[in-house]
Amino acid sequence: MRIFLFGALALLCVFSACATPSQPTAMVVSGVSVASKSSETVSITVTGGRVTSSTYAPQISDADFREALKQSILKSALFSQVVDDNSGRCRLSAYIGALTQPIMGMSFTVDLEVSYTLVDSTTGKTVWQQSIATSSTATANDSIVAVTRLRLANEGAARKNIEAAITAMGNLRLR
């Protein structure tokens, strides 16, 4: 009986650990080579993300995705500066349209789809618009704890997504 209770408790600890949100630092991409860099500034707005509840699956919040996008853009030097208000010469908006997660399993694959729009704020014209879908898988080798595995898969999908977005914007030949 004691073994039974101990085993059940141990399994519960593994399966029902509190969910933690995807970390901005783990979603940052470095070393993205961009074809051309812009000397302009950019403002970033992110919508569609969700705050993580401790009893549910790890999510990606607007603020965390924005921070990761900002740091990744700065590392790539795609724009000269990322401004925190809406005064950038370019305005980049990202809408987290879908974060599809598995319910259970040893190997978790997360699909993330983000719609990006880059607008020239002086002309109001849309310079670039693209919906980018990426996936990432985390296995039991990455973590035995399910919610951690799910968070790692989220972060991996976000990194790939941000990298694809920066690469695409780098090909725009922005001034």
Place this chain on the structure above:
Amino acid sequence: MKTTVKFLGVVFVTLSLAACASVQATKAPTADLSKIKTIYVQKLEGDGYNVYQVITAQLNARGFKAATGASADPPEPVDAIVTYVDRWMWDLTMYMIRLNIQVRDGKTRTILANAESYRPSLERRSTEEMVAETLDAIFKQ
């Protein structure tokens, strides 16, 4: 054997109770869903519960002109494409634990809005109710 069954039972019940039902929806900042009149529901590959038919029927009941098919491309131009992902679990019977529905632009397939309904075992609902509450969340934004 009895102990194993008890053991799995305790774990499963706890997991089932670990979260509450929720419906959440988001919309792209520039999206205007009021302009949508025609919709194509893209059947999810391997949909064994005919969720695509329920979504299509409920969209038609809401006044949209909705059609469905397995192809990613609608047979004729539409204002919006609906995609979805349903997740099922077993607890005495099969039930839908999560439903995600995305409304996409008919031309670019960019996501305009999305909603998720999550219902663990004790708060389970029929497919029709899950679809209804998810569509409500999308179109009442």
